[in-house]
Amino acid sequence: MTDTSLENRVAIVTGASSGVGEATVRALARAGAGVTAVARSVEGMAGLAGEGAVEIVGADVRSLADMELAAQATLDRFGRIDTIVANAGIGEYADFLDQTPESARDIVETNFLGTVWSIRAALPHLLAAGRGDIVVVSSVAAVMDSAGEAVYAATKAAQKSLAGCLDLELRQHNIRVTTLCPGGIRTRFAIGRGREEGSAEMDTMLDAEDVAAAILTVLTQPATVRTTVWGMSHLAEE
Numbered sequence: 001m002t003d004t005s006l007e008n009r010v011a012i013v014t015g016a017s018s019g020v021g022e023a024t025v026r027a028l029a030r031a032g033a034g035v036t037a038v039a040r041s042v043e044g045m046a047g048l049a050g051e052g053a054v055e056i057v058g059a060d061v062r063s064l065a066d067m068e069l070a071a072q073a074t075l076d077r078f079g080r081i082d083t084i085v086a087n088a089g090i091g092e093y094a095d096f097l098d099q100t101p102e103s104a105r106d107i108v109e110t111n112f113l114g115t116v117w118s119i120r121a122a123l124p125h126l127l128a129a130g131r132g133d134i135v136v137v138s139s140v141a142a143v144m145d146s147a148g149e150a151v152y153a154a155t156k157a158a159q160k161s162l163a164g165c166l167d168l169e170l171r172q173h174n175i176r177v178t179t180l181c182p183g184g185i186r187t188r189f190a191i192g193r194g195r196e197e198g199s200a201e202m203d204t205m206l207d208a209e210d211v212a213a214a215i216l217t218v219l220t221q222p223a224t225v226r227t228t229v230w231g232m233s234h235l236a237e238e
Contacts, residue, residue, distance in 0.1 A: 004220045010078040011219075012070060014061050014118050015088030016046030020080050020137055020185060023212035024085055032146035034078040037115040038070045038118075039088070040063060053078070061088045061114030080129060084122035084157075086115040086213060087137040091152045092173035104151045111155035117161065121173075133219055136163040137211065138203065142184045156181075160229065167228055178218045182211050182232040206234050 011028050013022035016037035025037045029052035037045050049056060055077045056234040059066035074081050088113045092103055110225075119134055126132030139151035142160040160179045167177035184205040211232065218227050 004222055005032070006216065006219060008034070009082045009219070010034040010036075010080055011083035011085060011201040012036045012038060012074055012081060012118070012122055013085040013087060014038045014114070015137075016048065017041045020208045020211045021085075022048065023056065023208040024052060024215050026051050027209070027216055035082045036070060036074040038067075047185040048128070061086075061118050062192065064117040064120060065095060067117045071121040071125060074120050076126065081122050081132070082129070083133045083135065083219060084118055084126075085135045086118040087135075087141075088114050088118070089137065089155075091149070093148045095148055096150045099151060105223045107151050108155055111152070112158045112162075114160050119162075119166070123170075126175050127173055131223075132173065132176075134166065134170075135158070135164070135215055135218055136177070136179045137215075138163070138179050138181050140181050140233070142179070144233070164228065167226070168235045171226075174223070176218075176226050177227045178227050180211060180213075180214055180218075180232065181229060182206055183234060185211060206232060 011033055013025050013035060013180060017039035018023050025048050027033050028035045034053040036055040036057055037048050038057050038059050039045055040060050042056060045056045048054050056196055057070045057073050059070045061067060068118060073083060090107055092099060111227050115136055136159050138159040139156040141149055142156035146153060163177045163179040171176060186205040212234060214230060
């Protein structure tokens with residue numbers, strides 16, 4: 001990790017079919033990195049094929065076996081793994097008792113276990129290389145309580161705790177772990193699940209590209225610099 005350039009670095013990005021994941025794949029590819037874009041919807045990632053050295057893999061982060069296959073596809077295409085960006089996530093704005101058990105389970109399995117399995121699949125290869133970066137896209141909900149987001153916020157706090165513990169565990173192996181905690185992002189996240197398309201609040205949200213830029217900043221820091229938690233919010237225009 002002495003070279004701060006992303007040229008020829010290799011990253012896996014989950015949740016790559018839209019939003020922050022898609023923006024991150026595009027930003028990494030344009031910076032010269034090799035990227036494996038991972039999402040359940042292969043069709044949703046079709047537009048990424050022309051971005052550069054991008055491998056498209058249909059996989060479900062809720063499955064460790066799927067994520068191990070994504071890691072292997074990355075090795076087959078690029079020969080190594082330098083970075084895992086655990087971005088896949090879902091949410092819902094609903095009072096606790098109004099949320100169905102199925103929805104709660106899906107949020108926990110996607111947001112938290114999906115992060116665990118994504119890291120677990122990639123980490124042996126980072127350890128073998130003796131360096132690397134793990135970036136977890138969490139949320140401001142990890143550190144700020146809010147009504148109507150109990151299960152979602154709990155998974156985001158769990159992501160932050162997981163990343164913090166892993167950063168301490170993996171420092172001796174030259175592996176950095178960063179948690180991003182952005183505020184609301186102007187994407188299709190939770191549309192139809194408590195967020196309305198075109199609502200006024202979306203005008204005060206971050207763009208997906210803002211978060212992608214933060215991820216690139218983290219990855220291009222000198223090897224002596226670690227960003228453990230990065231909070232992000234929108235600066236309203238006057």
